[in-house]
Amino acid sequence: MSKVMEGRPWLQTGGKRVSVVRHDARAGVGMLAPAGVVILAVTIFPIVYSVWMSFNNIQLTENGFQFTFNGIQNYVDVYSAPLFWHSVWFTVYYSIVTVAIELFLGLLIALAIQNVEKLKSVSVVVMLIPWSLITVISAEMWGYIYNGVYGVLNAILQGLGVIHSPINWTGEPVTAVIALMAADIWKTTPFVVIILLSGLQMIPRDYYEAARIDGANGWQTFWNVTFPQLRGSIAIAGLFRILQAFGIFDLPFVLTQGGPGSTTTSLAMLGEETLFQNLHFGLGAAVAVSTVILILGACLVFLSAFRGMVGEEAQ
Amino acid sequence: MKKPLYQRVIGYVVLIFFLVVILLPFYWMFVTSFEPNSDISAYPPAYFPHHWTWSHYEEAFGQFHFGRYILNSVIVSIASTFFVLLFGSMAGFAIARLPIKFKQPMLIFLLIISVFPPLVVITPLYMLLRDVGWLDSYQALIIPYTAFNLPFAIWILRNYFLQVPGALFEAAKIDGASVFMSYWRIFLPLTTPGLFTAAVFTFVACWTEFFMALVFNPNNTMRTIPVGIALFNGQYTVPYGTIFAGSVVSIVPIVILVVIFRRWVVSGLTQGAVKG
Numbered sequence: 001m002s003k004v005m006e007g008r009p010w011l012q013t014g015g016k017r018v019s020v021v022r023h024d025a026r027a028g029v030g031m032l033a034p035a036g037v038v039i040l041a042v043t044i045f046p047i048v049y050s051v052w053m054s055f056n057n058i059q060l061t062e063n064g065f066q067f068t069f070n071g072i073q074n075y076v077d078v079y080s081a082p083l084f085w086h087s088v089w090f091t092v093y094y095s096i097v098t099v100a101i102e103l104f105l106g107l108l109i110a111l112a113i114q115n116v117e118k119l120k121s122v123s124v125v126v127m128l129i130p131w132s133l134i135t136v137i138s139a140e141m142w143g144y145i146y147n148g149v150y151g152v153l154n155a156i157l158q159g160l161g162v163i164h165s166p167i168n169w170t171g172e173p174v175t176a177v178i179a180l181m182a183a184d185i186w187k188t189t190p191f192v193v194i195i196l197l198s199g200l201q202m203i204p205r206d207y208y209e210a211a212r213i214d215g216a217n218g219w220q221t222f223w224n225v226t227f228p229q230l231r232g233s234i235a236i237a238g239l240f241r242i243l244q245a246f247g248i249f250d251l252p253f254v255l256t257q258g259g260p261g262s263t264t265t266s267l268a269m270l271g272e273e274t275l276f277q278n279l280h281f282g283l284g285a286a287v288a289v290s291t292v293i294l295i296l297g298a299c300l301v302f303l304s305a306f307r308g309m310v311g312e313e314a315q
Numbered sequence: 316m317k318k319p320l321y322q323r324v325i326g327y328v329v330l331i332f333f334l335v336v337i338l339l340p341f342y343w344m345f346v347t348s349f350e351p352n353s354d355i356s357a358y359p360p361a362y363f364p365h366h367w368t369w370s371h372y373e374e375a376f377g378q379f380h381f382g383r384y385i386l387n388s389v390i391v392s393i394a395s396t397f398f399v400l401l402f403g404s405m406a407g408f409a410i411a412r413l414p415i416k417f418k419q420p421m422l423i424f425l426l427i428i429s430v431f432p433p434l435v436v437i438t439p440l441y442m443l444l445r446d447v448g449w450l451d452s453y454q455a456l457i458i459p460y461t462a463f464n465l466p467f468a469i470w471i472l473r474n475y476f477l478q479v480p481g482a483l484f485e486a487a488k489i490d491g492a493s494v495f496m497s498y499w500r501i502f503l504p505l506t507t508p509g510l511f512t513a514a515v516f517t518f519v520a521c522w523t524e525f526f527m528a529l530v531f532n533p534n535n536t537m538r539t540i541p542v543g544i545a546l547f548n549g550q551y552t553v554p555y556g557t558i559f560a561g562s563v564v565s566i567v568p569i570v571i572l573v574v575i576f577r578r579w580v581v582s583g584l585t586q587g588a589v590k591g
Contacts, residue, residue, distance in 0.1 A: 021414050023494075024413050024414050024494060025413065025414050025415050025416075027409075027413060027493075027494035027495065028409040028413030028414065028415035028494075029409075029415060031405040031406065031408060031409040031413070031494075031495070031498070032405070032406050032409045032410070032415065034401075034402040034405065034406075035402040035403060035405065035406035035465050035469060036406070038398075038402065038458065038461055038462045038465065039425075039428065039462050039465055039466070041458075041462070042436065042440065042458060042459050042461075042462030042463070043428045043431065043436055043462055043463075044428070045439070046435070046436035046437075046438075046439035046440050046443075047431065047435055047436060049439035050435050050436070050438060050439055053438065053439070064446065065442060105333075108329060109329065109330065109333050111326070112325070112326040112327075112329040112330040112333070113326075113330060114326075115318050115322045115323055115325070115326030116323060116326040116327050116330055117323065119327075119330060119331075119334075122334075123330060123334065124577060124581065125573075125574055125577055126334055126337055126338065127337075128573045128574075128577055128580060129337070129341070129570055129573065130337060131519070131573075131580075132519050132522075132523070132569050132570065132572075132573045133523070133566065134522065134523045134525075134540060134541045134544070134562075134565070135523060135525060135541070136525055136540075136541040136542075136544050136545045137344075137540075137541070137544060137562045137565070137566070138340075140544060140553075140555070140558050140559075140562070141340050141343070141344045141559075141562070142340070143553070144343075144344075144347065144553075144555050144559075145340060145343065149356070149358060150355070150356045150357060150358040150360060152343060152360050152362075154358075155358065155359040155360055158359070159359075166358075186336070186337070186340070190337065194580070194581060197581075198581060218319070218322055243430055246432070247432035247433070247434065249434075249525070249526050250525045250526070250541070253525075253545065254545050267434075268432065268434050268526070271434045272434070272526070272530075275437075275438050276441075276530055281438060284438060285438060287434075288432075288434045288435040288437075288438070289435065291432060291434055291435070292431060292432065292434075292435045295430065295431075295432060296430070299430060
């Protein structure tokens with residue numbers, strides 16, 4: 001905002017210029033309008049409406065949707081259902097574990113790319129392929145790899161002597177969670193790599209030169225130069241991924257269908273089930289609103305934990 | 316500056332290991348799409364197929380409507396990308412260059428709404444689309460996809476518009492160009508890298524979106540690729556050969572696109588990291 005002013009100091013002066021300013025402002029509002037209308041109609045209106053829905057009992061009848069105000073009853077019902085708390089717990093630990101592993105592996109791979117002479121641009125292209133892959137395709141692909149009867153993962157592990165008989169990966173609670181996490185980490189770590197690689201390339205060469213002159217070894221250089229300079233990029237990558245992970249839907253929908261039982265039922269899956277399979281619109285809205293509050297809370301916690309780092313990067 | 320030998324060796328070992336891990340599942344999907352069903356469900360599987368067949372590709376595009384799914388995805392993604400670029404660049408220009416009020420709150424507001432998950436907007440939109448009779452239509456996806464991708468596009472394009480010298484705007488005005496004309500003729504051509512970045516991100520987001528497409532367009536003729544694949548169930552077993560044949564065909568164009576536009580994807584993520 002201030003930059004615009006700097007470029008046009010006459011904006012602050014009065015007189016005839018004011019009408020020009022007013023004309024520009026009117027043009028500005030006109031140019032904002034199309035984006036504003038679409039965003040308001042598709043995000044703000046539905047969000048407000050969802051909150052209203054969550055305080056109503058909604059029946060789908062021949063005459064359309066019938067609303068009956070019932071206060072906080074939907075929230076009482078949702079919060080007294082063990083399945084909701086199971087979904088909250090699953091979504092939270094799933095997000096934390098996958099994002100932590102992704103940040104670790106992402107940093108490892110980004111550093112590896114930084115340290116090699118060849119393969120750099122090829123690596124960037126390879127990293128972008130899983131990013132552009134439809135999650136549903138990735139889920140089917142991993143479903144075939146994990147298959148308990150003819151899956152190639154069992155064949156490889158048996159060949160290596162790690163397991164004695166085939167495992168039904170998506171059929172048992174513990175292995176289903178691991179399988180889901182591995183498929184997710186496989187698809188999203190490359191995205192983290194690209195962000196961290198950009199961050200690495202922005203670190204001034206002089207810093208490394210100084211560390212070298214001081215006689216720092218590779219490990220010391222990493223802890224004293226690379227890592228502190230990269231904290232902003234790590235925070236951004238982590239925030240992006242936490243947000244996505246909390247809304248996870250596509251992968252378990254196809255790969256485990258939320259099972260076995262409801263082991264891998266995420267909050268988004270629970271919401272979808274309540275809304276569109278059981279047609280409990282009021283309850284579903286309460287789940288959706290609770291999910292949003294949880295996500296905003298998670299963002300705040302993450303941001304306040306990383307405030308210093310993000311602030312530094314923004315300078 | 317050349318890295319010490321041991322660092323380079325470790326780098327190559329780690330990098331090659333992960334490149335193989337990333338690419339192997341693709342190899343497996345690719346060869347499976349050419350195997351007859353008896354080989355697909357054989358255990359232990361052959362790491363290199365003995366028999367090759369095109370039959371799954373014929374099934375995907377004949378018996379199943381994979382061509383239609385791809386067409387639907389292309390239409391929805393291109394239309395959404397077009398509207399995002401048009402509306403996003405206009406809004407980004409207005410925020411960057413015109414004396415309007417509440418710029419800072421607007422930018423923060425855009426960040427906040429891009430955080431909201433689709434789950435919270437999907438039901439009201441579903442009810443609305445149902446009332447208007449727009450379920451199973453292209454606009455049922457184009458409108459929400461445009462809205463959801465606008466915040467990122469506006470942010471990115473605003474940053475690019477700020478880099479264009481303000482003096483150009485004044486010069487154009489003295490020459491009698493209207494505000495819209497100077498946006499269209501002077502600023503837009505100077506921000507093509509930003510347009511590319513916004514375009515690639517929007518296109519990939521629309522191409523891969525599943526939740527809204529599943530809820531709004533479940534009809535077989537209106538399904539996009541992810542919905543088509545997810546609802547592609549065989550009667551007794553999952554038809555992996557057919558699914559992978561369709562998947563391979565739908566992966567190729569997007570990979571080509573990403574390879575061509577990789578510079579702008581990377582610059583988009585860098586921008587996000589710096590300005591975010």
